[in-house]
Amino acid sequence: MKLKFDAKQALVFLFIALACENNSDKKTTMEISADGFILQESDLPAYEKNIDHRGLLEALGDRHGESMRTGEHIYTNTCATCHGDPEQEGSLPTAFKFWEGTFKVGNDPYSIYQTLTRGHGAMPPQVNLTPVEKYDVIHYIRETFVAPENPTQYLALNEAYLAGLPAGSSMGPEPREYKPWAEMDYGNFLINTYELVPADAAPRQRSTGPVQPLPDEDFSKANFAYKGIAVRLDEGSGGVAAGNAWMLFDHDLMRVAGGWTGEGFIDWEAILFNEKHNISPRTIGELHFENETGPGWAHPRSGTFEDPRFQARDGRRFGPLPRDWAQYKGLYEYEDRTIVSYTVGDTPVLETFGVAYSGDRPVFTRTLNLSPSGELLKMRVAPVGTEVALMGSGAELVEENGYQLLHVTATDPIKIKLFLAAPGFTGLQEYVRNAAPAESLSAFISGGPARYPQLLETAIIPGEQEGAFQVDILNPPFNSPWKNQLRLSGLDFFKDRNKGVVCATDGDVWLVEGFTENEGKLTWQRIASGLFQPLGIKVINEEIFVTCRDQIVRLQDYNGDGETDFYESFNSDHQVTDHFHEFAMGLQADAEGNLYYAKSARHAREALVPQHGTLLRVSPDGERTDIIATGFRAANGVCLNPDGTFIVTDQEGHWNPMNRINWVEEGGFYGNMFGFNPPADSTDSGMEQPLVWVERERDRSPSELLWVDSKKWGALNGKLLSFSYGYGKIYLVPFEKLDGQVQGGIVELPLPRFATGVMRGRFNPEDGHLYLCGLSAWGSTQPQLGGLYRIRMTDTPVNLPVGIQAQEDGVLLTFTEKLDENSVENLDNFTVATWDLLRSRKYGSKHYNEQELPLEAAELGRDGKSVKLKIPGIQPTWVMEIHYSLESESGEAVEGLIQNTIHKLGEASSL
Incomplete structure (x- = not known):
């Protein structure tokens, strides 16, 4: 039998939840059953009810060698990460040790199968394994560890046992390559950096070599939408990834970058999709039209399309257009309709997208509603050769410099509709005469029916650990109907401390209730989706702000159903390039309302834009972004200190001999000479020194720090904690300040490793407990994709x-x-x-x-x-x-x- 997923995929995606059949019930329950299982039998796919368990077990005798090889492969590349083996302890010391422990659920193969299938206690269900694969790894565990090392727990199979197994006639589905990034329902749009290419495009350029920094590729001819909103146009379930027709709106430039159709959305080549480094996803299928990288609208007063934005060393320009030229305001969602809001000069614009077919040939549509303007507005529609038609009054099509332009001359509000088809399309004008006219979009911007009506309930598994700390596991919804990966990257609480919000780097935001009511369960509501790598979240005056790679988003719910109706772009000053490493990390707010986040630099390359490797401050009104510290390599979040300074961690790499925790002063430079415009002095004295250099044996990747703010934490109240993304640990950070220099160290809290890397934490002011969320994607040893946890201090002395x-x-x-x-x-x-x-x-x-x-x-x-x-x-x-x-x-x-x-x-x- 050939295993159909590779080791790396198996390790990273072992714990992703299975999407069960959708149902129309308002609430989907995932409570811990009386026997401790996470998934109920009703949550399992239909084939699990007809599995021939006897036949699968009897077949192990005939295929013993193949089964052992497959089982060893699965165990070595997935299970061993947590469970370890007799010679090497796993990353989770509390994980069951097959060679010495007593099975909690049962030591027979079928009981172990149930544990793998449904999850038990702190162990999520192993939903990516087929029944054959589950019995292969069970066979390997029993014969390798249990029989020789723990014989009292080895149950020999006999006729009576086999006869008592549930009857069935199926061996289950064939093993397949597991691609959860392509199966998730992201909603009708997904914001990311995309490269538009024709179906016969040449392979990508990717610089490599031993000499650092790596040289820049020549992307002068590439068509990247660095802040691309990919919108699904055809009808159907499954979201943008399941579509067959798309348009891409670039909200840096207010342009439609192109439209394409085909089987498959993109190639999923990216660090947070298929884990590929140094690459951004490309479109696949047939590209019917595209617009070059440049302003979508001319400057409303000068009429020029000349790009004024920051020009990088490689000749490309990055960042948004000046605010007086055009500004992205956000997007509305109404059922399956996505409506983009922006301004050109002082003129508000609403725009939505569609597709229709003339036979089997697609016709793309752009519907625009414009408020009155006192000046001529010009928009690039498509290059000459693309078939274009216009419906509506107050505007006209004009050819200019190889482009078909839309000239808007009306002094009254207008509704117009553009039709675009590939070169060679015949009969477009006739098609337009029979098409529906442009509609008013105002009816779709006040909130519509809920897109994600199901409420998901999950169990809280209370911690019973001995010692100063007890850890409760707050399970995310593993059986989500949208196949979410649940890589949790930020959390915060409302004034009602029983309620909080959690974001996930796959684009989701969840409203979670049940933190302080102590009823043993949480309720999860998906309230936003499709965002670009959220890695921080903050509730300010009951409003939700999310740090994304392309912008800080403020979520607006207009009709009170909890879901986001308007994804308001609170600030989109972000300078985004195609480089995979420039994550926007964390989100904090000071008493004046300023927001703070950190932006990573390019890996193994020199910076292209000033924001690479910086700590950034956004003004309370969202109108201004300032760089307040530079020289970071991979800055994972920000901590605000009581004295107005900051703490920013950084990761080992080029110009970073080891991980560092930096006590940051405004204007400081923190060592990365590959950053933008570094100081001339590359010696150690030319940079600010860290609070502590953190050895990789202690933490291979520190994330964010947090001040303890809870009387329940006793002697640790007022102290400083550091979270480990790399190893899933928490450290105490004792320190001192001498002559203006902060210095100190790290001490590990006596806790077992978390199943995920730990990203963010908040103390809940009501119960005084620490809540943590985490994920594993790049640079973490921990195997579970995402997790949510609560740490309670006991009366036991901590002795630290x-x-x-x-x-x-x-x-x-x-x-x-x-x-x-x-x-x-x-x-x-x-x-x-x-x-x-x-x-x-x-x-x-x-x-x-x-x-x-x-x-x-x-x-x-x-x-x-x-x-x-x-x-x-x-x-x-x-x-x-x-x-x-x-x-x-x-x-x-x-x-x-x-x-x-x-x-x-x-x-x-x-x-």
Whole structure:
């Protein structure tokens, strides 16, 4: 049997939910059943009711070798990530160990099959595996781990057992290549960067090589819509990805970039689709018409189409048109209709798109409603040769410089309709005479029927872990009818703290209820879709703002059903290129209403635009964007500090010898010489130093930091947390400030790894608990695509160091609880090591000058919590690691590691 999905796909998409058959019920339930399963039997696909379990198990004897090979492939590339094996612990220490544990549901093959199929407890259902594949991995687990290592849990099969299995006649569907990115229902539009190409286009250019930075490709002739709104035109279910005809509106330039038809929407080549780096998706199928990259409308006063935007080093221009020229206002959704709103000068425009057919030949339509204008407005419709016709008064078609232009001359409001067809189309004028006239679009901008009426309920799995923290798992809706990937990337709460919003990087926003009512379940309502890589969300005065790659969107619900009727472009100053790496990360707001987010730079390449690798501030009215710090490589979000400064993390890479947590001052440069217009001084003294260099063994990819704001967190209230996207962990960040330089370290909280990378967190002011959301896509070891979690502190002492000071004679640590003096004074209970890094254009750095530092003494302070490690000859260092193995005053083990950075040494102090 040949496995039809590759290892990487299996690893990344193992936990994506199956879309069950749609139903018309208002509410779809996914509660934990009495036996602990996540999916109910009614949630499963129909074929599961007719599986020949006996036949599948009996067939294992005839195909033992093939089954073991397939099962090993699945286990090694998916299951081992969490579960590990007898030699290597998995990334989730709490995951079941087949070689030593006791099965919770049952140790027979059918019971294990039920666990894989329906999910149980913290383990989501493995919905991408077919029945044959599930029994193959079960066979491998039983014969490899259970039989030899855990024989009391091995159930031998006999006739009585086989006869008792549910009867059926099907082996289930054949294995297939799993492409969830292409199967998801994104809604009727999807915003992304797209390249429009004809069906016979040459292969892409992709620069490679060992020398960094990589050279730029020649994209001077490419037709990219960097902020492309792809709109499905034909009718049918499944959203934009399931269509057969599309138009692409570029909201940087207010142009229709082109229209195409075919089987298949795009080629899905992109980092957040099929994981391909250094690439953007292309259209596939037949491209019937296209407009070159440039303003869609002439300047309303000068009449020129000459592009005035920022010109990058490679000759391309990026960013939106000036506001006095044209401005994108947002888009409305009404049933399957998408209506774009923008202005040309002072003239408001509403535009929608359609397709009709003359025989089997498509005719694309653009319906425009324009308010009165006191000047001539000119719009590029299509190159000469494209068949174009106009219906309506107040405008005319004119040829100019190789283009067919629309001249709008009316002084009254007008409704017009453009018809476009491929060159060679005959009979368009006759077709238009029988076509429906342009309609008024005002009837479709006040809210329409709900597009996603189903409410989805999911179970909350309460944590019962021992120790200072308990983690509740707040399951997302794995059985979503829209096949959502649920890679959760941001969350925030309303004034009613029982309600919150969660965004997902696949384009969705969800309204979630049930956070504080403690009824054991959450209700999820899909309220927005089709957005461009949302990676931050903030509720301000009960309004929802979302950070997307192309804009900050304010979601407007006009009819009170919760769903978004108008995707208002609050700010679209974003300079977007085709590069895969320039994520727009996080969203915070200060007391004055300014918004903040971070924008990553290009990977292994020099910046093209000023915004690459920056921290950005957007004014409260959305009218202005300012760059307030530069030199970042992959800045994953932003934390606002009480003193008005910021914290921004960055990732190991070129000019970053290791991950860094940066305490950011306005105007600072933070080290990435591949950024836009870097300083002339490339030495370490030419940049701001980080709070701490974070070794990849501790966290391969830090995300966002958060100040603890909860009395329930006791000694940790007011302290600083750092979230790990790379390893699914949480760290405490003790720090100090010496002569204006902030320095400190990280200490891991005593929690098992989360199944996802941790992206964002918020404390709920009502219950005082920490809520986290996470995802796994690029650069994370954690296998689950998305997750939502709640962390509650118990009364158990946490026993962590919350303070660190580097002094002339050693290091002073301050713990949350009192310590045993004898354990502190025993120098064998400490190990202190240091090493240096080398910052260069190369990726990362090895260790230099590694050494273990001798301790002269360890003293416990009068408060019982302060520990002074006296270290002769201590010096500033890039990286220090302090291992400690102590006891508390009451006899509990206090063990851990602090990894810190020392830039300066303070004065020695006595305890």
